[in-house]
Amino acid sequence: MYRSQFKACHKSRIAPFIAAFVFTALFCCAQAFGASPDLNLDKNGLALRGYDPVAYLLNNRAERGDSDITAEHAGATYYFASEKNREEFLRDPRLYEPHYGGFCAYGVAVGQKFDGDPEVFAIVEGKLYLQLDRATQTIWKSELDKNIAIADRTWPVIKPIPAAALNE
Structure with missing residues (x-):
């Protein structure tokens, strides 16, 4: 009986170290290949699957960008529907970036x-929020303020963790 209690105790004590090692390895591998775990x-x-980030806020619609009109910001490439939108984005990219890195x-x-x-x-209070699909959006909107508050508290915790590690 002592031996089984020792094994259980030993396993429970090393589990956090193993989890930390796996997280660190995944994070380092993602960084080594240029991937940023906080951006979708x-x-x-390419961010937003090539949609123009400025069109959301200025026109309240999803509009495909042109692969010939691009800008780089914070490790992401953005496409724009027009040079005017590209210039608007470059004035202050933070205004147009999707919230939570473009994740749902x-x-x-x-x-x-x-x-x-x-x-x-x-678009909620000038921020662009994306959803997985329309059904998810319906759930999210049903308690919009509560869901945004929860996500705002959760995002700093999960931001540095690669999506593959979270979604196992």
Whole structure:
């Protein structure tokens, strides 16, 4: 009996160290390959699947950007529908970046990083929020203020963790 209690105690004591090691390894590997765990980007570093971040706030619609009109910001590439939108973005990129790095806002509220669909969005107090899909958006909007408050508290905790590690 002593031996089994020792094994259980030993396992419970090393589990946090193993988890920390795995997290560190995943984080370092992601950083080594240029991936940023706090941004929802495709394999080429493209944000918003190529949609224009400025069009959301100025026109309240999802509009595809042109791959010939681009800007880089904080490790992400953005496409724009016009040079005017690109210039507007470059004046203050933080105004137009998707909240929670472009991950699904409801997913962040529940501690996950799901892909945000650029066509399923909401502008709330000047911030762009994406959702996984329309059904998720309906749930998120049903208690909008509460879900944003929870996600705002959760985001700093999960921000540095790669999506693959969170969504296992």
